[in-house]
Amino acid sequence: MSGAGRREIVITIDGPAGAGKSTVAAALAGRLGYTLIDTGALYRGLAWAAREAGVPIEDGRALRHLLDRTDVRLETGRVLVNGRDVTAEIRTPAVSQLTSRLTMLAPVRDKMTPIQRSLAAPGGAVLEGRDTGSVVWPEAEVKFYLDADLDTRARRRRAELAARGLGVDLETVRADIAQRDRQDAERALAPLMKPEGAVVVDTTGQGIAEVVDTLLRVVEQTRCCTRS
Numbered sequence: 001m002s003g004a005g006r007r008e009i010v011i012t013i014d015g016p017a018g019a020g021k022s023t024v025a026a027a028l029a030g031r032l033g034y035t036l037i038d039t040g041a042l043y044r045g046l047a048w049a050a051r052e053a054g055v056p057i058e059d060g061r062a063l064r065h066l067l068d069r070t071d072v073r074l075e076t077g078r079v080l081v082n083g084r085d086v087t088a089e090i091r092t093p094a095v096s097q098l099t100s101r102l103t104m105l106a107p108v109r110d111k112m113t114p115i116q117r118s119l120a121a122p123g124g125a126v127l128e129g130r131d132t133g134s135v136v137w138p139e140a141e142v143k144f145y146l147d148a149d150l151d152t153r154a155r156r157r158r159a160e161l162a163a164r165g166l167g168v169d170l171e172t173v174r175a176d177i178a179q180r181d182r183q184d185a186e187r188a189l190a191p192l193m194k195p196e197g198a199v200v201v202d203t204t205g206q207g208i209a210e211v212v213d214t215l216l217r218v219v220e221q222t223r224c225c226t227r228s
Contacts, residue, residue: 018153
């Protein structure tokens, strides 16, 4: 909230894997003093739970049982599954692939979307994911769609994995991202797309600070107009 109880805006950042969404969203939220809501991390937490429990996601009954007994939360940048901090464990290629499959399923969406909306409802939030501006919060005052060429995205993702001690060759990462792109774009439920009214930012060849400055200019324009 700002002056006289006025509600701060909601910002959505969507785009494919490796476009820089997570890093940019975190930096933007920090600059604005907003809450960061990593919607993909919530789905990753659920995928981690399914993997840990050995639940085949094709088994509808077993999946519904898992959904009923699994509590996934975001707290100060951490992902908690039934109270356990799994933040570091959900960023593996295996969890990424399972997450993409899980997000195609209606029961999963029915559980997670209301959670994501409730986190954004107070305002002053930056939502980051693949359907935040099209499904989770289509009424957002500012929407961005970040993209970059496939080779750039693969190099970035490989560097992220290497920083976590996961050595994966570039071609494997590139193939995984290309497969995820196809799955996300072709899924029937909430496919990856440019939300209506979103500002498209190509991050190829740009540093994080440069991208964040670009987004900030758009945000400040909108905030200025909503205050007047």
